[in-house]
Amino acid sequence: PAVDVDAPVTETFRDIENIEAADLPEPHSSVTFRPVVAVTADTNAVFETSVGVIHRINDRTRFVAHAERGQPQVVDEDVATLVTENLHATVELDPEQFGEVFDDVEERRFGQTQTEYKEWAVERLQQHHTTTVTYTGDNNVTYDKTCEPNRSDISVQSIEPVYLPEVRHTTDLQEYTYPYEYYAAGPSRIAAEDGIHRCVHCDTSGGDETYTYCSNCGAIACSSHIKTERLEGEPVCTGCAVTERFALKTKYFYDEENLEAFREEYAAMPLHEKAMENKWLAGGSVVATLLVVVGLLVIGGII
Ligand SMILES: [Zn+2]
Ligand SMILES: [Zn+2]
Structure with a gap:
């Protein structure tokens, strides 16, 4: 089936003045399949001192991270939502089928194993939930205590590796090139770079x-x-x-x-038309003329 992969570009150009969809050349379109992991984890911890419980964590966290080579990077919130909302609709990745509609297709590799991402997620949540709590002891002295959950307080419920398609279109218009980039999943997309509204x-x-x-x-x-x-x-x-x-x-x-x-x-051009080339000047001279007329009328004893 013919897929109109350029539609988002045409749509983005719609509110640019003085150019119509028909004037747009076909953009260069590429897709990169970027590995991400969607992590769901529970943290349950209770912190006690001699005065009793001073802090509790009872939290479910969902986050999404780029999982290419190097340190994983947590994605922006809207991209995370895009991924988690479409997790149920994943399909087997077949890069070849995209070769027909995109000029370039690139598939990036996962940088680490699932176990390593799990380790990373636990460490990250440990840091995320660490906080300093101020409490008053039995002796009426105020104490600060750092509450850091143990690794055993964190249980990773799921860690799902998926490819997130990142689509990049570049449109050449005479001396300039306009990039437009977005993440796509299911029917939704999130703009990553809008070089058209710039x-x-x-x-x-x-x-x-x-x-x-x-x-x-x-x-x-x-x-x-x-x-x-x-x-x-x-x-x-x-x-x-x-x-x-x-x-x-x-x-x-x-x-x-x-x-x-x-x-x-x-x-x-006749003189008055020349003056109209600078409307401010033209307006200025009208005001000046009137003042002179009023002045003449005053002098002539008419007013
Ligand atoms: Zn110009
Ligand atoms: Zn400007």
Whole structure:
């Protein structure tokens, strides 16, 4: 069956101004199967001193960790949720079947054995649950006691090794390449990197910002790095625009040719139209004229 693996990219480009789905080239798409372990463990511990029980742990913990070579790394909470919610729906990994829809398929290996991950999980939970408790003794003196559960207080209920598909699309638009990366499981996905909602000219990314595509150079830019091309009235970014000041205001052009065409247009304009090239200036001169008129009326004894 034809799987539209590019759909998330098309969808992500939907709220970029000045570019339509039909204008998008096919992205380069790759999938990496990343080994993760989903751990469920119970910790039960009671801490007592001569004054009685001072601390209790009765906790079930679920967490997910990247399990490639090197030290396991606990994944972000939303990725962990994605994994645990889809654990019931795992399928046998057959990388070849993905070769037809993705340009590249990579399968990473588990770095350690299941027993080693179990050891690591117990140690991690030991640290996680260790806390300092302050209590008052019979002699009315305040004590601090570090409560660290024993290894035997922690029992790993399950440790499930699964591959989490990480999909990376890169879309080339003229001079720029836009990456979009997400983790996928079942019908859900969690974006890992969104290089589409990001201005190529500054640090602005994500959020409520409006991003606009510059058809002159391929840039996606934030609202402060997008201007209106003076001759054609279309968006152009500050990175590629050719500029010149008219009526003291900077105007933006796709290229020298458009600038030259506008110079001629401008030269032929009547004065008041030239002034309109800087609306602030035009507004300013209207105010000044009125004041003078009022002044003349005062002097003439009319007011
Ligand atoms: Zn910007
Ligand atoms: Zn541009």
